[in-house]
Amino acid sequence: MTSSPAGTLIRIKKQSAQGNTLFTYTGWLLNDGDPMAILARWELPDLHKTYTTFARGDLLLEVFYRQRPYNIFALFAGQKIPPDVNWPQQIATVSSKTISAICQSLGSHCALKGYYINFTRPVHYDSRQHCLAWRDVALDMWIPAQGPPQMLDEADYRALNLPERDPQLARDIENARQSLLNLARTNAIHQILNL
Secondary structure, eight states, rough: SSOTTOOOOEEEEETTTOEEEEEEEEEEEEESSSEEEEEEOOOOEEOOOEEEETTOOOEEEEEEEESSSEEEEEEOOOOTOOOOOOOOHHHOSSOOSSHHHHHHHHHHOEEEEEEEEESSOOOOTTTTTTTTEOOOOOHHHHESEEEEEEEEOOHHHHHHHHHHHOOHHHHHHHHHHHHHHHHHTTTTTGGGGGG
């Protein structure tokens, strides 16, 4: 049951593996069930990576799980969308609270760039404070809209030494990694996002 209405502006805190807040940003709640879905807009300067560019104005459908050791961000080109969109109103006007429906309702071209997966501890959401916190454990995966998946930051992940510090989490992450790689190889990753 949803305790916060769709379109509610919430704070998202990305934390280190140790629980320190790395940065905070805002997004609009689509669903606060399990999984939770949030629509966010990349407001920082363009970030050029070897695998993609996070460009100012891009849209992210961020899906967080309360019981799984990862989150998934679907990254969409959003530069053609005006900066002054009233997102709560836009979200309220579509019956299906997915990024596809929202982009379609805007009448704008929102091309999927790919999926960014962060391996994490399960998310914590405080519905009274409208604040979501997630703890990153360094390991990431990029699944482009076209092409093979790539594992990222594996050296940083190994440096955390999770198999010794938290063997259950390390096993959960390895199982999730294999499952997600299989979905990526069969172009089925979108199925778990309900896009």
